[in-house]
Amino acid sequence: MxxxxxxxxxxxxxxxxxxxxxxxxxxxxxxxxxxPNAAARGYDGQWQKARAGFLAHHPHCEMLIVSGQRCGKPASVVDHIKPHRGDKRLFWLKSNWQPLCTHCHNSKKQRQERGQ
Ligand SMILES: [Zn+2]
Ligand SMILES: [Zn+2]
Structure with a gap:
């Protein structure tokens, strides 16, 4: 040999x-x-893909500025309408997703932090 x-x-x-x-x-x-551990990697990759797919179909910010009028700026964030607070079911529920631009997402977060 x-x-x-x-x-x-x-x-x-x-x-x-x-x-x-x-x-x-x-x-x-x-x-x-x-x-990071395998679970965290898989979760991240899955979310990045889901997020990109969602934004491809919903490219405009849907934040309601005044009644009946939406922001309409290019969306870059998939926001959870109802905060998921670690709830996987709520996290992946597409009806709980909305496309937001960075500006609207930040102002929504600020409002939430002030408890409104
Ligand atoms: Zn060596
Ligand atoms: Zn916006």
Whole structure:
């Protein structure tokens, strides 16, 4: 059986072919340590996709400025009409989403923080 040749790692060590060098092992451990857990990653990716899809179909801010008149500026935020407060069901409920521009989203948040 032919033995595979050793390889020279970029760090200068000679390691057996197909085996991770100590420097690579350390590097991977470092990446794993910095990475948020899988659940958080999946959730983030899913929301980014859902958000982009929603904004593609609802490109204008729907904040009611005066009765019957909406803001209409380009929307960049998917806002939860009713605050979800960590409630997954409410979070993913599309009927609870509305497109807002940054300005309207900020002023809505400010009103909520003042308790109105
Ligand atoms: Zn190495
Ligand atoms: Zn707006």
């Amino acid at each position: 032919p033995t595979k040749p050793n390889r020279l790692c970029s760090c200068g060590r000679v390691v057996a072919s197909g085996v991770l060098c100590a420097c690579q092992v350390a590097h991977r451990a470092e990446i794993d340590r910095r990475r």
